[in-house]
C-alpha cells in the first residue's frame with residue numbers, strides 16, 4: 238500500500254524530523270490504487286436509515302465515518318502497519334494508544350476553528366503527548382490542512398485549545414503552512430501544533446481524508462469497533478494500541494443527532510422516508526403523518542418475515558399494526 242519512495246524512508250528519518258520540526262509530510266505516501274480502493278471500502282456518504290452496518294454521519298457540512306477499523310481492511314492495515322507503529326514508538330515510546338480515527342469528507346461551507354489536539358476539554362490544553370496522522374484520499378486543492386509551523390513548542394499566549402481566526406492571523410500569519418497535495422499524501426504532526434482545515438466556499442468541491450491519532454495517555458480513547466475478518470492474530474503491541482480490554486472515556490467523534498444534518502441531507506432523508514411511506518399508504522400532511530386504511534400482513538406472515546417470534550405489541554396495537562402494513 239505504501240508508495241515505494243515513502244516506504245524507503247527510514248523510521249529514524251521521520252522521527253528525527255518530527256522531533257526537530259513538529260511534523261513530517263510526504264506528497265506520495267500511499268499508492269493511488271490503494272487510495273481508491275480504500276475510498277471504495279468506505280462506501281458512499283449518505284445517511285442510512287434503518288440499515289445494519291457501519292454508516293457515515295452528517296455533521297453540518299462534513300461527513301464522518303468514525304469506525305474505520307470496522308469498515309475498511311485497507312484502513313485497518315494502514316492504521317496498524319509497522320510503519321505507523323514504528324513512528325509512534327519512535328516519538329512516544331513503547332506504550333501508546335489509538336485515541337481517535339475517522340474517514341471524513343469536507344464540503345463547501347465547513348468551518349473548523351484553529352485548535353490544538355492536546356486537550357480533553359475544548360477550553361484547555363493538557364500536558365499530553367501524541368501524534369496525528371492525516372492521509373489525503375482526494376487531491377486536496379481546497380480545504381487543505383493548515384498549521385502554524387513550530388507551534389507545538391511555543392506558548393501561544395493562552396492555554397486555550399481553540400483560537401479565533403483573527404488571533405492567528407494577527408500573531409502568526411508568517412508561520413502558517415497550507416498543505417495542498419495530491420491524494421495519497423500524508424502528514425504526521427505533534428498534537429500540540431495549532432492547526433485547522435482551511436475553510437472554502439463558492440466552489441463545488443469535496444475533500445476526503447483518513448485521520449487518526451495516538452497518545453501515550455492510555456484512557457482518552459474513543460470506542461474502537463473492529464471487523465475480525467481483517468486479521469487472524471494480533472501481537473501485544475497492537476492489542477495495547479487498539480485498546481483490547483482497556484476502558485475508553487471519549488465519545489466517538491463527532492457527537493451527532495438528527496439535528497446535525499445539513500438542510501440537503503435532512504431533505505434527502507425526508508424524501509426517502511416519505512416516498513416509502515407514500516408507497517405503503519402513509520402520507521405526510523400539515524398535521525403530520527396520516528395512515529390510510531389498508532390491509533395488514535397477517536401475524537403468521539410476519540413470523541416468516543421477521544423470524545420465529547413476531548414483534549411484541551406493547552402499545553395497544555398501533556405500532557405493531559404499522560409494522561404489519563402490507564406492501565402494495
Ligand SMILES: O=C(O)CCC(=O)C(=O)O
Pocket residue numbers: 371380381382383432433434435446448
Ligand atoms: O483535516 C484537517 O485538515 C484537520 C482536521 C482536524 O484538525 C480535526 O479533525 O481535528
